[in-house]
Amino acid sequence: MAHETHLKNNKYRQWVKAGLGLRYLQEGLAPFCDDIGKQQHNDIINKIQQTKTPQPNVPCGACQITTLQPDHVPVSKGICPLLQKNCNCCFPKKTKRCPNNICGAIYDSIIQYHASTPPAPFWRNSDSQQWSTDPWSVCKCFINVPGCKDKTSAVDTELIGLLNVIINNKYFHNHFGCNVTGPNNLFSKVRQYRNDILHSTSMELEESKANTYIEDMIAVLQDGKEIVHRQDAQQAVLKLQELKKKDFVITSESKDEMSENVAAEEEHEELKVLNV
Template sequence: MAHEIHLKNNKYRQWVKAGLGLGYLKEGLAPFCDYIGRQQHNDIINKIQQTKTSQPNVPCGACQITTLQPDHVRVSKGICPLNQDKCNCCFPNNKRPCPNNVCGAIYDSIIQYHASMPPVPFWKNSDAQQWSTDPWNVCKCFINAPGYKDKTSAVDTDCTGLLHVIINNKYFRSHIGCNVTGPNNLFSKVRQYRNEIFHSSNMELEESKANCYIDDMIAVLQDGKELIHQQDAQQAVGKLQDLKQKDFVITTECSEEILKQIKDEMTKMREFTENAATKDEYEELKNKVIELERQLAKEKEGQLEAGKEQKRKFTELEAVITEQKQVKNVFLLFVSG
């Protein structure tokens, strides 16, 4: 079968194991994030009903983020009272208030709940037309990275996106016992692990490193305030603990699942090219594509040795590699332009 040659390499097996751990981490976090996101949305809507409108429900669906007038008003030219950079309040000429007296208040709430200073909601991940009815479109404003616009739920979002929401959203922070401020907190460290695993140039990890990653994933899901009491989170902890057992079997299907996730990472690179603003950012992203290309090239080599029965999968990987060369050329075009 495909990947059998690689699976004989223990360091490759450890890399696959760590990648599986990220999947289990997502399984444990998604129901929690969905539940807290719905709670936050209910609180926002209830407050609007109490202060802005007497309607029993407040659906809208008419507003666009680019033209929405917030409820708050700028202090003076270019100065937002909520300290947001490039806030809609600073460019009022083409902005319109929400016809249902709802979306401007949600806009304000998102800024006020954002934990960074100054607050920097990632509006491009979200659809303001759905804010009044869809909690996850509000949550996605706290994922400070592109590539999540089409994610319709917590279950549909990878562990990196879920960790972004927890770290960047004050409402979520209030449901976490761990102090998530600063770059070295547990939740931020685990968020970084995904980059370290998926962007590994040789797809190898020492067993001690893989186990360290998994231990920290377990620690996230055993956060003492609420996650420790969540059934889904603790079921995921059990799966993570199983990964550390010496007799845990890493199958070819496990390996293929991690490679699929790497291909998904490739798709995000296209959106990165649309959002990166400087030549330095394009250069950094170009290098990430090159690293991912090396991973797929190595996998392609293993499939070639595996025999004719893997021709279909080899062809699929070949297409992905060719596609990423095209993406890399786009990077080079911008870098040289």
């Protein structure tokens, strides 16, 4: 049968192996991203409450991103001091201040933490009405691909989303020992691996390349600053190391895992095309 021929093809087996690697990397990164997102949210809220007068009220739940007035003001007509293009600060007549004195400051914090130049939060992924209480709603502003608005945590966010949060959020940079944004940084390389694997029309991969992909996925989870000390991340490392063994065999279960992973990640690609 045709599928049996595919399963015997070593290059196809290596492609499946690399795809499962993406699945295990997501499993290892997600709890860490959730925890760092909660830390960031707590720091943002605490700082706002300590520095703002009058004392902000939490929760808010009243502010829409399209009409929210930031705390900062333009330096001149149409020029945002935080360098964000088309910032809400440039349209004061169309926006209104947060009634609880909190959401405008969170808006500013998101821009200030964004690592791109100029900063470019992806507001459409997030619900600003949840910013004051939900850490992942803030993190989703750093995912610059569509399709994450309904994701409630890192655990149900696809790998491309987690990698974007890490790369685009300066707060996360402080929790890794490696350079997250430099040339050929590990996270951007792994993000490109993900694209190469999912966009492969042949669904084939050389064994040496598959192993290189997996070695770099392992390196992400063994970063020496924090994540290397987490049990959930190191359990994912053990799964990745198993994939590299010469006797790796594709079972119907592993093939189904790969298919589920591809389907979930490809949903982002379809949404990205629709939102161009």
